[in-house]
Amino acid sequence: MRPFLPQFALLLLCCSCALAQAPTPADALALEQQQKWSQAAQVWKQLTDRNPNDAAGFASLGLDLARQQKYVGAVSAYRKALKLNPKLPGLQLNLGLAEFKQGHFPAAATALCSALKADPSSTQARTLLGMSYYGAKKFELASEYLEPIANADPNNAELHQMLAQSCLWAKKLTCAQEQFRLLLQQHPDSAPTHILMGEAYDGLGKTPEAIAEFQAADKISPKEPNLHFGLGYLYWKSQQYDQAREEFERELANDPNHAQALAYLGDVEWKNNRPDAAIPYLQRATHAKKDLRIAYVDLGAIYLQQKKYKEAQAALVRAVALDPSQPDAHYQLGRLYQAQGNSAAAAAELSKVRELHTKADQTLAGKMPVTNTAPNSTVSK
Secondary structure: HHHHHHHHHHHHHHHHHHHHOOOOOHHHOOOOOHHOOHHHEEEEHHHHOOOOHHHHHHHHHHHHHHHHOOHHHHHHHHHHHHHOOOOOOHHHHHHHHHHHHHHOHHHEEEEEEEHOOOOOOOHHHHHHHHHHHOOOOOOHHHHHHHHHHHHOOOHHHHHHHHHHHHHHHOHHHHHHHHHHHHHHHHOOOHHHHHHHHHHHHHHHOOOHHHHHHHHHHHOOOOOOOHHHHHHHHHHHHHOOHHHHHHHHHHHHHHHHOOOOHHHHHHHHHOOOOOOHHHHHHHHHHHHHOOOOOOHHHHHHHHHHEEEEEEEHHHHHHHHHHHOOOHHHHHHHHHHHHOOOOOOOHHHHHHHHHHHOOOOOOHOOOOOOOOOOOOOOOOOOO
C-alpha cells in the first residue's frame, strides 16, 4: 500500500487548493470596489451556478452586467432574482432601468410601477416611469407622472420638453402651451420649441399665434425638419393657398419625399383647378406614405371629374377605410355611384354624409397632421 501514499497526498492537496480558490461574495464585492465590473460579474456567475437559489447573487450579477451595458444579460439575471425573492430592495427599479435602456418601454413601465409602489418617494422611479410612458406613447400617463417632477426642477429643459410634448400629444393643450412658454423663456432661440409651441397654439385654435411661432422658428433655423410643412399647413388652413404652396415647396426642397408636403401641395393645385398638376404630387404622396387620407380623397375626386371611375372608386374606398367617420370621401363616393347609375349605393353614401352633419370638405381642416416630430408616429390624415 505504501507506493500509493504519495498519490493520495497529492489528491488531498489538489482538493485543498481547489477549495481555497473557490470564489466568495467577498471576492466579488472587492472587485466591485475596484470598479472591475467584468471580473465581478464572472464571480457572481460562478456563485449563482453553484447556488441557483441565490437571489441576491443574481441581483448583483444583473447590476454588474448593467454597468457594462450588457442589458439583455442584466434583465435575465434580474428576472431570476425576482422569481426567487421579489422583495429584494431596488430590484424592480434596476430591472425597469435595464428595460428602459433597451427601449423596451412597456416592460420598463411594468417594473417601475412596482418599484414606485414599493417606494412612493422614489423620484428616480417616478421620473423613469414617466419617461417610459412617453416612450410607449402613452402620453396621458406620461404627463401625469412627469408634471410634478418637472415642476420641482424648473431648470431641467429636457424634462420640460418631454412634458410639453406629452401634454401636446395627449391634447392637454393648456399644459403644453405653458410648458413651451417656460422653455422659450429659458431658450428663446430654440427653433424646435417654437415649432411645438406653434402646434400647441394650433390645437387651441389660435392660428395667427401658431403662424407667428413657426415664423420665429424660420428666422432661427430655416432648414428645421417639418418647419415649412407646418407653416404651409397653417396657411392652407387659413385658405392662403399661395403662401401655403411656397412653404410646401420649401419643405420639399429640404426633403423631396416629405409625404405630407406632397399631399397638401397636390391639394392646393386641385383647389386652384389644376388637376393635371395635382395628380403627380398626390401619387407621390401615396407612394411615400400609405395612410394619407387627403391624398386619396383628392385623387378620387379628380379621377371622378375625369370619368376614370375605376381609379376613382379605388382611391375613395381607400380613403373611407382609413377613416370612415369623415364625410368627404363618402360624399365623393356617392357622386361616383350616381355617375355610374347605382342609385341605391349612391343614396347609402349620401345618407352617411347627412348623418355626419358636416360639409363635404370641412373635415380636411382641423388640427395639424402628425409628422415625424412625434416619436415613431405614422398617422396622418
